[in-house]
Amino acid sequence: MQESILTICEAMPWILEGALITIGTVAAAMLLGLFLGVPMAIGQIYGNAATRGVIALYVWFFRGVPILVLLYLFYFGLVYQLNPLEFSLFGMQCSISLALSPFAASCIVLGLTSAAYQSQIFRGAINSLPSGQLKAARALGMRDFEAIASIILPQALRLSIPGWSNEYSILLKDSALVSVLGAMELMARTKAVATSTAEYTAFYVSAALLYFLITWIGLRGLRYAEKNFRIPGYSHL
Amino acid sequence: MNEATQQTPVLEARNIGKSLGGRPILSDLSLSVYKGEMKVLIGPSGAGKSTFLQCLNHLITPDTGELLLNGERISPANKGELRSLRERVGMIFQDFNLFDHLTAQENVSIALVKVKKMSRRDASLRAMMELERVGLSRRAGLYPAELSGGQKQRVAIARALAMDPEVILLDEPTSALDPELVGEVLAAIRELARGGMTMIMATHQMDFARALATEILFMEKGAIIERGAPASLLAPGAKTRTQAFFARLVAEESAC
Ligand SMILES: Nc1ncnc2c1ncn2[C@@H]1O[C@H](COP(=O)(O)OP(=O)(O)OP(=O)(O)O)[C@@H](O)[C@H]1O
Ligand SMILES: [Mg+2]
Numbered sequence: 001m002q003e004s005i006l007t008i009c010e011a012m013p014w015i016l017e018g019a020l021i022t023i024g025t026v027a028a029a030m031l032l033g034l035f036l037g038v039p040m041a042i043g044q045i046y047g048n049a050a051t052r053g054v055i056a057l058y059v060w061f062f063r064g065v066p067i068l069v070l071l072y073l074f075y076f077g078l079v080y081q082l083n084p085l086e087f088s089l090f091g092m093q094c095s096i097s098l099a100l101s102p103f104a105a106s107c108i109v110l111g112l113t114s115a116a117y118q119s120q121i122f123r124g125a126i127n128s129l130p131s132g133q134l135k136a137a138r139a140l141g142m143r144d145f146e147a148i149a150s151i152i153l154p155q156a157l158r159l160s161i162p163g164w165s166n167e168y169s170i171l172l173k174d175s176a177l178v179s180v181l182g183a184m185e186l187m188a189r190t191k192a193v194a195t196s197t198a199e200y201t202a203f204y205v206s207a208a209l210l211y212f213l214i215t216w217i218g219l220r221g222l223r224y225a226e227k228n229f230r231i232p233g234y235s236h237l
Numbered sequence: 238m239n240e241a242t243q244q245t246p247v248l249e250a251r252n253i254g255k256s257l258g259g260r261p262i263l264s265d266l267s268l269s270v271y272k273g274e275m276k277v278l279i280g281p282s283g284a285g286k287s288t289f290l291q292c293l294n295h296l297i298t299p300d301t302g303e304l305l306l307n308g309e310r311i312s313p314a315n316k317g318e319l320r321s322l323r324e325r326v327g328m329i330f331q332d333f334n335l336f337d338h339l340t341a342q343e344n345v346s347i348a349l350v351k352v353k354k355m356s357r358r359d360a361s362l363r364a365m366m367e368l369e370r371v372g373l374s375r376r377a378g379l380y381p382a383e384l385s386g387g388q389k390q391r392v393a394i395a396r397a398l399a400m401d402p403e404v405i406l407l408d409e410p411t412s413a414l415d416p417e418l419v420g421e422v423l424a425a426i427r428e429l430a431r432g433g434m435t436m437i438m439a440t441h442q443m444d445f446a447r448a449l450a451t452e453i454l455f456m457e458k459g460a461i462i463e464r465g466a467p468a469s470l471l472a473p474g475a476k477t478r479t480q481a482f483f484a485r486l487v488a489e490e491s492a493c
Contacts, residue, residue, distance in 0.1 A: 132334035135296055140348035140400060141324030150351060155338050231338050233382025 004199050008206065011193045015203075018189035019210050025107055025175050025185060026214075030168060032111025037118030041156075042148060044123055055119070062116035067174050070113060075105045075181050106178035106185075114171055121163035125156040161226040168222065169215050176211075186210060245308040246271050247435045248326065248404045253292050253302035255285075255459075262288050263299070263459045270404060270437055275430055277446040277467075278439040279482065280456035286439040287331075289456070290406045293437065294326045295319050307403070324352055327397030327405035332413050333389040335381040335396075341368060341388075342377040345396045353400070367395035371425050387418030394425050405429070407438035443483045447471050455479045 040058070043051045062070070083098040100108075129152060137147035179188035186207060194203035246269035255263040263285050270276050278286045291297040293304065295313065304311045304322070311322050335344050345364035349355045355363070368374045371391040381389055390410055397405055410426065411419040423445055430436065430449050440446060446453055447467045455463035455470070455478050463470065463478050470479040 130332075130334070132330060132332060133336065136328075136330065136334035136336070137348075139294060139296060139323055139328040139330075140396070141320045141352040142348060143320065146351045150347065151336050151338075158338070231382065232380045234337065234380070 004197075004202060007193075007197050007199055008202055011197070011203070012206075015186065015189050015193065015206065015210075018184060018186040019214065021103065021184065022172070022175055022186040023214060025103065025110065025178065025183070026168070026172050026218075028107040029110035029114050029171055029175070032107065033114030033118040033167070033171075036112070036115035038122055038153070040115060040119035041122035041126060044119065045126055046144065046148070059116045059119060062113045067109065067113055067177055068180065070109050071106070071178060071181055074109045075100075075102065079105055102178070102181040102183035103185075106175070106181060106183045110171060110174060110178070113174075114167060117167055117170075118164070121160050121167065122156060124163070125159040126152055128159060129155055158226075158229050158231070161222055161229075165219050165222045168218050172211065172215055172218070246305070247307060248293065248437070249305040249308075250293060251303050251305070253289065253299045253304075255288060255292060255297065255299050255301075257288070261459060263292065266302070266459075266461060268437070268454065268461075270435055272435055273433045274451040275436045275438060275449050277450035277453045278437065278456055279441065279446065279453060279479065281482070284456040285459040286456055287408050288459075290328070290408050290437065290439060293406055294323050294328055296323075296328070320352075324400060325403050327400060327402035329390070329393050329397055329405065329407040329410045331409040333381070333386070333393050335389055335392055337381050340378050340380055341373060341384065341392045341395075344381070344392055345399050348396070349399055363399055364395070367399045368392070370398065370428075371395045372421075385418060386414045387421045390414065390422045391425050394422075394429075398429075404435040404437065407436060407440070409439050409441065411440065411442060441486060443471075443486065453479055455482065 040055050044055045047055070065073075079098050079100045085096040085098055087094055133151055133155070134144075134147055137151045138144070142151075175185065176187040178185060179191065182188070184192075190203050190207040194200045197203070249267075249269045251267050253263055253266040254261070266289055268276065278289065280286055288297060292299045292302075295304070295311070298313060306322055306325060311318055313319065335341075336347065339347060342361060342364045345367050346355075346357070346360035349360035349363055350357055353360075365374060365377060368377050371394055373388060373391055373395065376384060376388060376392075381392070384392065394410075407426065411422050414422060419442070423442065426436075426438070427445075427449065450467050452464060453467050453470050454461050457478075465477075469475065470477045471483065472480075
């Protein structure tokens with residue numbers, strides 16, 4: 001018993017470092033998902049038929065394929081097998097390096113997937129705003145992109161925070177999957193230590209607690225943001 | 238005022254037609270409003286008043302017909318021209334459509350910054366001036382959800398006025414208001430009329446129309462079926478559709 005406590009204490013700093021990598025992965029994926037998801041939502045609502053079609057296809061693909069498949073496909077099928085990408089352009093030999101760390105590949109795959117889900121969160125939020133908001137902005141002579149940027153998005157993003165919280169906790173759990181690429185985050189490190197010491201219970205319980213803690217802190221933060229940005233007089237905005 | 242401006246309507250609509258969902262909603266509507274005039278659109282629900290008003294600033298694109306602003310034809314394909322049309326034609330909506338995430342003052346100033354490219358400071362000052370004009374300078378920092386319906390509509394009026402429009406379209410500006418709040422909004426509009434603002438207004442407020450309209454246009458099923466000065470359409474004993482419509486409104490009101 002004393003021995004196992006000792007092992008856990010020794011391994012903890014290394015595992016906590018893994019937790020930081022997990023947090024970094026989730027943060028990067030959330031942000032990538034945000035920066036792609038917002039324009040996708042806008043394109044899906046205000047875009048022409050071609051734009052809407054392409055975005056719908058993207059969303060359909062990333063929602064339909066398991067993350068595990070996407071991770072293998074992207075990392076081994078693309079980054080590993082096709083690297084370096086060689087082709088000739090106007091008679092010139094070109095070579096593009098696709099080399100990516102497992103960490104970067106994980107952030108990209110999770111981010112692209114999250115973009116699909118986040119775009120639907122934002123789309124729902126934009127659609128829930130009264131149509132009169134855009135009408136009033138247009139009636140004042142605003143360009144559509146000005147109206148979207150300064151009237152629609154500030155309101156829609158507020159409405160998106162609860163959905164975003166949901167996406168955060170799902171993404172955090174999905175991030176455990178990237179251990180299959182050899183990204184040494186919380187799950188991968190826990191597994192390594194648990195296997196080598198045979199202290200399975202202790203290490204997996206500690207991993208569960210750490211995931212729980214990260215979820216809890218993140219959700220508290222978003223809840224705070226939701227309250228902080230609430231518009232006076234409204235219960236829902 | 239010289240002869241030429243006297244003869245050019247501020248806003249002219251020629252033969253506007255519109256179908257929605259395969260159904261004709263507006264057919265062949267024409268209207269000219271001259272400086273300082275107030276045209277009043279009345280008619281039963283579904284007559285097409287809102288649709289027509291929104292055609293006048295191209296929030297809805299008409300299928301046929303044309304618009305002239307100060308005698309200049311607006312080409313609908315030119316986005317810049319459409320925006321300039323909307324900048325110069327103000328609009329007041331039945332349900333206010335204030336920007337919910339902005340204070341009263343920001344509601345008024347935002348288009349000054351985004352469209353008229355004023356500095357934030359100048360825009361805020363101008364917004365304050367317009368709020369003052371509708372008696373709301375002390376509410377400048379409040380959000381729409383913190384205002385009464387009448388106050389919201391007055392902010393909307395200030396927002397439209399800040400753009401220095403040449404004509405204002407008002408779509409039943411008092412219909413969504415509790416009866417006790419109608420008066421303050423009508424007073425603000427009356428003040429505009431007194432100041433010589435050109436307006437086209439859909440309303441069911443008979444006394445208001447009788448007192449201020451230069452012309453009443455009675456719409457039904459997407460067409461103007463009667464038009465004339467209030468004195469003739471609403472003369473005691475006049476057998477007009479307008480008279481009958483108002484008589485029914487009054488009867489309904491006293492029934493409930
Ligand atoms: N997007 C649309 N698609 C199909 N029909 C529409 C659409 N918008 C309005 N209509 C129809 O057009 C007709 C005119 O509507 P409009 O709102 O202009 O009438 P209104 O005179 O303003 O009525 P109210 O007094 O109720 O405001 C109605 O019959 C309505 O059902
Ligand atoms: Mg209407």
